[in-house]
Amino acid sequence: MDEDREASRLWRVYKTVHEMVSHRGYMVSKAELELSLDEFRQQYTKNGFIDRQSLTFLVQHSTSPGDQLLVFFTDEDSVGIKPIKKICERMIMQNILKGILIYKKSLTPSANKVVQEMSNKYQLELFQESELLVNITQHMLVPVHEVLTPEEKKTLLARYRLKETQLPRIQPSDPVARYFGLKRGQVVKIIRPSETAGKYVTYRLCF
Incomplete structure (x- = not known):
């Protein structure tokens, strides 16, 4: 057994x-x-x-x-x-x-x-x-995470005229960050369901 x-x-x-x-x-x-x-x-x-x-x-x-x-x-x-x-x-x-x-x-x-x-x-x-x-990403309480490429990160910052330090942060020690192997400076897109808009998108900088 x-x-x-x-x-x-x-x-x-x-x-x-x-x-x-x-x-x-x-x-x-x-x-x-x-x-x-x-x-x-x-x-x-x-x-x-x-x-x-x-x-x-x-x-x-x-x-x-x-x-x-x-x-x-x-x-x-x-x-x-x-x-x-x-x-x-x-x-x-x-x-x-x-x-x-x-x-x-x-x-x-x-x-x-x-x-x-x-x-x-x-x-x-x-x-x-x-x-x-x-698999933590399959848990019902964990929203969808997508790691941006360097080009996608650059486009995001240019679109909203942001410096990367102005983005909300995610620690490298966060369980989801560890799952994706996030490194400092990488940005992750987080997609949550929204009752009014269908979905609610936020971005976090690994820092």
Whole structure:
């Protein structure tokens, strides 16, 4: 029973992270997005358990082939320096500048320090499995979010004669901002239903 619960839990995380990178513009196949629990079990279960490292995958951005993202899963309950260094080495060896690490429970302070030290060149985002059990953007209380391209941001500011600092703000630590991988300076369009106008649109600057 525990194995069934663990498989179901990891399958939910697997689905959310694939939806997440797809929303960011990376190429994810329909088969991966629609993978059933039974198919997940068949594909990733070995000797009665799921090896999290076998879930690791690489995706390429749909409009920028040089933009690749490596998504890592780790088996350790508490991730220390050694696994982080292995991830860094793989990113360097494959010349991949962006990565996501999905871990079970915690990271040691020293592992976090290594991630911060490499952040000038290599971007490694950190998500605990529990954060990805549900796709936050599908929650009924979360409005539609669309990340603007640099050109769309420029057009928006010119249209309303605004400086970007005049826009309302969203923190990079906001759960939706983390889902979309928002960086400082990016603008997100938020669309809410409106009883009078049909929809109500606002914009927020990641700051």
